[in-house]
Amino acid sequence: xxxxxxxxxxxxxxxxxxxxxxxxxxxxxxxxxxxxxxxxxxxxxxxxxxxxxxxxxxxxxxxxxxxxxxxxxxxxxxxxxxxxxxxxxxxxxxxxxxxxxxxxxxxxxxxxxxxxxxxxxxxxxxxxxxxxxxxxxxxxxxxxxxxxxxxxxxxxxxxxxxxxxxxxxxxxxxxxxxxxxxxxxxxxxxxxxxxxxxxxxxxxxxxxxxxxxxxxxxxxxxxxxxxxxxxxxxxxxxxxxxxxxxxxxxxxxxxxxxxxxxxxxxxxx
Amino acid sequence: xxxxxxxxxxxxxxxxxxxxxxxxxxxxxxxxxxxxxxxxxxxxxxxxxxxxxxxxxxxxxxxxxxxxxxxxxxxxxxxxxxxxxxxxxxxxxxxxxxxxxxxxxxxxxxxxxxxxxxxxxxxxxxxxxxxxxxxxxxxxxxxxxxxxxxxxxxxxxxxxxxxxxxxxxxxxxxxxxxxxxxxxxxxxxxxxxxxxxxxxxxxxxxxxxxxxxxxxxxxxxxxxxxxxxxxxxxxxxxxxxxxxxxxxxxxxxxxxxxxxxxxxxxxxxxxxxxxxxxxxxxxxxxxxxxxxxxxxxxxxxxxxxxxxxxxxxxxxxxxxxxxxxxxxxxxxxxxxxxxxxxxxxxxxxxxxxxxxxxxxxxxxxxxxxxxxxxxxxxxxxxxxxxxxxxxxxxxxxxxxxxxxxxxxxxxxxxxxxxxxxxxxxxxxxxxxxxxxxxxxxxxxxxxxxxxxxxxxxxxxxxxxxxxxxxxxxxxxxxxxxxxxxxxxxxxxxxxxxxxxxxxxxxxxxxxxxxxxxxxxxxxxxxx
Numbered sequence: 001x002x003x004x005x006x007x008x009x010x011x012x013x014x015x016x017x018x019x020x021x022x023x024x025x026x027x028x029x030x031x032x033x034x035x036x037x038x039x040x041x042x043x044x045x046x047x048x049x050x051x052x053x054x055x056x057x058x059x060x061x062x063x064x065x066x067x068x069x070x071x072x073x074x075x076x077x078x079x080x081x082x083x084x085x086x087x088x089x090x091x092x093x094x095x096x097x098x099x100x101x102x103x104x105x106x107x108x109x110x111x112x113x114x115x116x117x118x119x120x121x122x123x124x125x126x127x128x129x130x131x132x133x134x135x136x137x138x139x140x141x142x143x144x145x146x147x148x149x150x151x152x153x154x155x156x157x158x159x160x161x162x163x164x165x166x167x168x169x170x171x172x173x174x175x176x177x178x179x180x181x182x183x184x185x186x187x188x189x190x191x192x193x194x195x196x197x198x199x200x201x202x203x204x205x206x207x208x209x210x211x212x213x214x215x216x217x218x219x220x221x222x223x224x225x226x227x228x229x230x231x232x233x234x235x236x237x238x239x240x241x242x243x244x245x246x247x248x249x250x251x252x253x254x255x256x257x258x259x260x261x262x263x264x265x266x267x268x269x
Numbered sequence: 270x271x272x273x274x275x276x277x278x279x280x281x282x283x284x285x286x287x288x289x290x291x292x293x294x295x296x297x298x299x300x301x302x303x304x305x306x307x308x309x310x311x312x313x314x315x316x317x318x319x320x321x322x323x324x325x326x327x328x329x330x331x332x333x334x335x336x337x338x339x340x341x342x343x344x345x346x347x348x349x350x351x352x353x354x355x356x357x358x359x360x361x362x363x364x365x366x367x368x369x370x371x372x373x374x375x376x377x378x379x380x381x382x383x384x385x386x387x388x389x390x391x392x393x394x395x396x397x398x399x400x401x402x403x404x405x406x407x408x409x410x411x412x413x414x415x416x417x418x419x420x421x422x423x424x425x426x427x428x429x430x431x432x433x434x435x436x437x438x439x440x441x442x443x444x445x446x447x448x449x450x451x452x453x454x455x456x457x458x459x460x461x462x463x464x465x466x467x468x469x470x471x472x473x474x475x476x477x478x479x480x481x482x483x484x485x486x487x488x489x490x491x492x493x494x495x496x497x498x499x500x501x502x503x504x505x506x507x508x509x510x511x512x513x514x515x516x517x518x519x520x521x522x523x524x525x526x527x528x529x530x531x532x533x534x535x536x537x538x539x540x541x542x543x544x545x546x547x548x549x550x551x552x553x554x555x556x557x558x559x560x561x562x563x564x565x566x567x568x569x570x571x572x573x574x575x576x577x578x579x580x581x582x583x584x585x586x587x588x589x590x591x592x593x594x595x596x597x598x599x600x601x602x603x604x605x606x607x608x609x610x611x612x613x614x615x616x617x618x619x620x621x622x623x624x625x626x627x628x629x630x631x632x633x634x635x636x637x638x639x640x641x642x643x644x645x646x647x648x649x650x651x652x653x654x655x656x657x658x659x660x661x662x663x664x665x666x667x668x669x670x671x672x673x674x675x676x677x678x679x680x681x682x683x684x685x686x687x688x689x690x691x692x693x694x695x696x697x698x699x700x701x702x703x704x705x706x707x708x709x710x711x712x713x714x715x716x717x718x719x720x721x722x723x724x725x726x727x728x729x730x731x732x733x734x735x736x737x738x739x740x741x742x743x744x745x746x747x748x749x750x751x752x753x754x755x756x757x758x759x760x761x762x763x764x765x766x767x768x769x770x771x772x773x774x775x776x777x778x779x780x781x782x783x784x785x786x787x788x789x790x791x792x793x794x795x796x
Contacts, residue, residue: 074778075796076796077703078796093633102702102704103793104655106663106699106700106702106704108657109699110702114654114655115680115685117654118653118672119655120651120652121647123646123651127647131646134639135639138638139639196777197778199748199779202748202749204732204749205749208772209772210699212795235699239699
């Protein structure tokens, strides 16, 4: 069938930018041909939206398709869930591979649409790449635990499939375990680290956990090479993610520098 | 006045297609629900819509079969051929159900009663070999909706005679009046109507049209027309512009269904681009196929709503499957060389945002296919979807349901928060982001290194000072609160659980701890 082929130049330009830094530099010609045989995608379809408070962390303010994002740090689970909440709310399906300890109620609280979330049990190492390849392309976002050692060939095929299908892969170290090295193939484009965090709302024998202030740092390759840092409420006082930059959020009773444990909460039950 | 219509329908068609005999207990199951069952299974209490487990409980010898849509279409072809002897303008709704306008045929074949008997006999003859003769039903009424309902309610007149129900001209509204509103096929609307106290079509039809439109919009207006015994939409006798026809020559000719259906898919996309450009939606479509030797097959397909590209591609596949893979007498002698899609009835596209929902369904179907593959690799229970439940602990409030038990393409009730029942003792939100599958043993001691206990009145023996999870390092407690006591299932001693939950910040991290049976457990971590 005839494929709409006008205005290819901008498309190919971005494509070249993408491949030039990747391992496919020598295959530009075939890349252009592949582009010609595929329906044209608009630039806005090549990114997935994220929640507003997270936008300053990402180059272009959105998740670029076929990117691999490694999330770590103390508040890593919440941060990963908040990151996929944006695409999920916008209608994308999210698959979680492994990570049996992910809190689903927290996922719903941070804005992930549970009706478009599927959970896949931890595959055995030899089937990991196959399972990932089956999911990549069917869903827009895959959240995975640390990849096991996979063969170089499997890893290369998986990376190629991720690039072709435009799926975002979010990797998360196991809850509690320290950040492990990623297997070959899934080159990390962006690394989000949730650093120092501070809970408010819990006192000494009274109150309850209400909100947490986290500073998140993002550093990555290419356009994300310059480190970015934001202060977030993760979660905020109403359960959702909010920006804590310049105290946008009026938080009654928290003086700057006050330790949460020394604070009393009037509505403690 | 609605067009007088005859509907031939075999509600058991999915089980007919999988090759089960009418007397053996068998059911076709989709998304864990019974889609259709044989009369043998129905006699044991298996009804469509039932859960698979319940059906197997009622009928232990039940053969549970997967749906095969290609086979449904293939086996339907002989029936369609037999009914084409009565009129060339036969419309297929889906395999197992077809309809035609009776005005001409009825006059030629000696009236509605005579026509229905002959139609039933012709269809039975075509079904003779499969053993399902006598299970087709024929209904005649004004408009396809009433005729379909008449076919559904038709009773067999006697052994060896097809079930027939003829509603006299002009009587359709009376015939429809006592039926429940569920038969409109719009579950959300029916739900609202029942809660408004309108349980039958007659009561709904008695409402003034203007009020129905004001309250329920275009969707409600269409349902109201059906309930009054009219056509779903007013007839707009406008011939579709000829440039909407899309056709393609296949060179080399396709002799396999896959090849032709693949072309049909892109043809359907092309057709819908044109229809969208003209602001039209298609309610009836003709699919023409021609072979090298000049044999041709053309079929009308009707859809209750409006056809979507995916639905058209399915129908192209069904039609070609029935033709190319049918019995030797029906099969063409050469490959398909030309395929054309002719939108036969078009209506202005308004009031139904099918693109929106259809697009989502397409994505969900893609996900379902990928998950089926993952299930093949890892086992059926390896893929789950979350479903909300009541409960107090973070792990209890969302359950993991195997994906084969749900229909991903349909809206799911369990994915949304249920009405907030009171769960006294529930720890306030936010919920912990890391919830271990099984609670991890922990130790909590006070300032004098004595384990912290909770007494029968729900009071902690002392303020916790240090915390250790598993065999990890001891962490100093920075803040804590609790207990949130929960005494669950106290009416049933074997399953009774008493727990007291605490929130503790230690080492900068929030922990959800529970004291149960004299021990401490980590239930979740606010990571």
